[in-house]
Amino acid sequence: MAVAAKGEMTARLAHFYRRSEGARGLALLSPTMLIMLAALAAPMALLALYSFWTQEGYALNTQFSLAQYGTSLGRQTYRALFYRSIEISSAVTLITVLLAYPMAYFVAFRVERSKFVWLILLTIPFWTSYLLRVFAWKVILGYNGVINSGLMSLGLIHQPLEFLLYNPIAVVVTLAHAWAPFAILPIYVNLEKIDRSLLEAAADLGDGPLRRFCRITFPLSLPGVIAAAVMIFVPTTGDYVTPTLVGGSDGVMIANIIEVQFDRVGNWPLGAALAMASMAAVGILTLLFVQATRAAAARIR
Amino acid sequence: MRSQGAGLFAYAIVYLAFLYVPVLFLPLFSFNNSMFIAFPLSGFTTQWYSQMWADAAVSHALFNSLKVGAAAALVSTMLAIPAARALTRYRVPGGASMLAFVNLPLFIPEIVLGISLLILLNATAIPLSLLTVALGHIVVCVPFAITVLVSRFEGFDKSLEEASLDLGENGWMTFWRVTFPLALPGIVSSLLLSFMVSFDDFLIAYFLAGSDVTLPIYIWGQLRFPYKLPSVLALGAFILFVSTVLVVFAEWVRSRGLDHRKHKMVGA
Incomplete structure (x- = not known):
């Protein structure tokens, strides 16, 4: 008791x-x-x-309406911009993660003493001006830019190459450069966490380097890869600075048209609906991607 | 195995070049004695730097950016200290989902953060100014500040605080004499990194500044005028230099704090 x-x-x-x-x-x-x-x-x-309201002249009609979503998804120009934004961001995500993985692997597994120096070198661009990193590409790819003037003064070309700037590829290259540090860090953190004794055990049991990588290192680093992909894909779909500076009319993305609604034209409800629709589309795609990657990883193992 | 290592090392060097070389063209051409940003280089000059410093609009925008950055860094770090402490020290019901909520700004395009705050400020009739820019920056800085501080508070030796309480210090004195000094490297690095995030931000400020001008907004405005480009390059090179120094210092403080703790633990 x-x-x-x-x-x-x-x-x-x-x-x-x-x-x-x-x-x-x-x-x-x-x-x-x-x-x-x-x-x-x-x-x-x-x-x-x-996004459920309507703009009528200078006034807002607060009657519930799906009209803005109708316009956002129905108008051909807007749909094309959605597709293009998602294509560009997918390309950027793929390239950035593929390029970053070996780099993160190198720092996690090959660097012994100077790890801190490497990490600092890889983080500095993460924190320094995004605007300036994008601007640098305008300087490089421009009509009178670094590449054109460099090639001309070397005598390799006689006319500036016009296809360098103001197109979707310029946007992809610039974004892949500007977002590179966002991919390295999550992948590195996950690689660093891997228990080295697992690799030793696999080696003792006769697995070669490739098999060890495919069956241990890569599956265990997958959360980092997924995090990196999401951290790049989601914000880049809404990037404004890069398409504006290096995209030209063929490289316009959804953020440009959202900005216009909040600036000169002044149709805020439409801008809100465009923003909501693009976030929903990106959210659904991201969830599908994460699920698909996890399923694929489960099959590898 | 050895040759694979060499291949990776070569890749790492090429990758670093990819990260840094494009940006290094800004300082390179900022010293070039020509209106045009093009090869061949035509001679060394510092005239673009003196032109930049002579421009009152530059120093005005710089001062605005410093004010906003300092406010955003201070407020977000002061918010993040108790939050990070609660998340690491106490078992808070719903703590994980609150952390996820606070980290949301990392996963929302900046333009959406900008326009949604613009709508709110407009609906509440709050005039746009540097203050509203600072508010927007606090939203994006808090996730960074909390991440830095949580990693600092994690593995914090609870027994040090308990010892201090056992020896008769009260809660406040324990905080000032034990907790705060231990957390200081994390706090300094959170302040510096939040400052950098705010100082560099263009898009949120672009929507929330009203008629005020921060440095990135000023730079954005200048990009339209080709004849202004050389002095924009000088300004950009200067910003890159200062932010690199700040970031290296912030990371150094952070890692030094961590090493220090490891030594102590081993020593004890």
């Missing part, structure tokens, strides 16, 4: 402690949560709300 009561008391004390621990945690988190609710959740909710 006494033992039971004591046990119950301890349980209640433990429960109370856990609850107060949770309460203290919540109290510490609440300022951040309040700010993020006010400046992230509320604006997103309002964006969703706007």
Whole structure:
């Protein structure tokens, strides 16, 4: 009886402690949560709300309507921009992850002493001006740019090459360069976490380097690859700076048309619907991609 | 195996060149004595730098960016300290989903963050200014600040704080004399990195600045005028230099703090 009561008391004390621990945690988190609710959740909710309204001259008609979504998905120009944005971002994601993987592998498995120096070298571009990194490509690919003037002064060409700048390929190259650091870090972190004794065990059991990579290293690094792909694919679909600076009229992306709705034309509900539709499309594609990659990985193993 | 290692090393060098060479054209041409950004280089000059410094609009925009960056870095770090601590120290109900929510800005295109805040500010009739830019920057800085601080607080030796409490210090003194010094490298690096994120941001500021001008907005405006390009190059090279120094310093502080802790643990 006494033992039971004591046990119950301890349980209640433990429960109370856990609850107060949770309460203290919540109290510490609440300022951040309040700010993020006010400046992230509320604006997103309002964006969703706007997308169901209609612009009538200078006034907003707040009657619920799907008209903006009809325009967003129905008009040929907008549909083409959706497709192009997704094509460009997919290409960028694929190229960036493929190029980054060997680099991350090198730092995780081959570098012994100077790991810190390599990591710093790979993180510096991550934090330095995105705008300037994109601008650099305009300087490189331009009509009188680095490549053209370089090739001309070497006597290799006599006319500047016009196909370098202002096209979707220029956008892909520039984005692949600008987003490279975002791919390396997640892949590196996952490679670094791999238990080396697994590789030794596989080697002892007679697996060659390729088999070890396919059956151990790659599957275990997959969460990093998926994270890198998502971290690049999602934001690049909405990139504005790169298509504006190096895309020309053939390289226009969905963000350019969203920006126009909030700037000169001033049809905010349409801009909101375009933004919501592109986020939904990107979200669905991302989920499908993650599922497909996981399924494929399960089959490899 | 040996030759495979050499191949990877060569790849790594080429990759680094891919990362850095395109950007290095900015400083290279910023010292070139020509209106045109083209080869062959025609001579060394620092005139673009003096032209840039003489421009009052540049220093005005720079000062605005510094103000916004400092505010965003301070506020997001001050928000992130208790949040990161709660997430690492206490078992908070729903903690994981709150962390996921706070990290959302990393997965939302900047243009969407910009326009949605613009809609909110417009709906609440809050005028656009540097303050609203700072608010937008806080939203994107908080995930970075929390990531840096969570990794700092993780593996934090709880017994140090308990020892301090056992020895009779109260909660505040324990915080100031034990927790804060241990967290300091993380705090410094969170401040610096948040500052960089804000200082570099163009798109959110573009929507939220109203008639105010930050440095990236100023640069964006200049890109339309070919004759302004050389001094934009000088400005860009200067920004790249300063931000590189800041980032190296931030990472150095962060890693030094981590090494220091490892030594102590081994020593104890």
